[in-house]
Amino acid sequence: METIKQLNPTLWVFAAFLIAWVVVQAAMFVRLALDFNKKNNLLTKQEINDCVKIGSTSVIGPAINAIAICLSMVGLVGSADTFMRCGVIGAPMQEMFLAQQASAVAGVQFGTAEFTPSIMTFVLWMQVWGTIPFFIHLLISIKPLDLAANAGQKGSKKVGGPNFMQFMGMAAPMALMPYFMVGYLRTKGQRECLIVSLIAGIILNVVQKKTGSKFLANFSMIICMIIGMIVGEIAFNA
Template identity: 25%
Template structure:
């Protein structure tokens, strides 16, 4: 069987559709709870409807970026996986890098070499396993984040900003370092 036929098969659509349904249910539950909270704090229906409309409008721009990323994933790992991953994570950059790292582990360059079953499998596993930490961390530490932030910063907001900025710079430096080192190899 052709790899892309496998990637776009009905079982893949079903398997990838299940988590997307859960994400939609979660979004509806969050919206319902936000609406109830708005009523509790005394917002009028007009104010809440206006907030809903402005939120919908401001979500269009980021959604277009995610859609363009989904198109690139659609070509490389298939429609179901691209749809599922960007419905859940929404980070085009992360998904593309993770898929590329997964395929390179079996000697396939994503978007250049023909996709093999092993490369597709490695791309999907890499995308999933690399994001499991986010889900677990968010699940088990969300209610403790304020305490963690206060402990790290010792009450100084500048310290927390410095820690976050340093982490981001470190991540990007690690990603770029291998490319920069290639410039100096003759």
């Protein structure tokens, strides 16, 4: 614990810079999107507000879910490292895994006298390797992917009509979601949660279309999630 107390103030400085950069990046993209929207009149103010509402409410459940892991991490590597790593790239599970792997490779346990500043530095090194390869991947692949996806559209002599991105935008999520769902169907609790949230989704969809309710349009995912969580927990304990 002495090591954590010793390094925490320093790490908070780095954490502040890194987290600030995450916010700066988000702000730059939002500004670009809003300028583009203003110029081309794509989304109404109401639709923008809806995006903000959905973005705000959809993360609350998963964020609370991560609290227990984050707190475990605070106990092991301190609040600054936890905030820095779980706020950047950080699926908390992965950061926890990397910290534990570092201590295992060093042959040192957290919280003991052997957990020196050098070992904590080694933990940081390992955690960085949860981040760096993704950054390199993005720098190499995303722009060429975009260019390739739009190449067909640009290269075509005929303007308008279907474009590949529309088809890909439909295909990818419809493959990804069943991939996860099959796994969920094999586990008690998750199975019931999934089935009930699907049924709730169908009912809410029908009601929303009949009533035109804006509330349901914005919050149906959260409602399904809460119903699914309740049923999943009941089934798990049954």
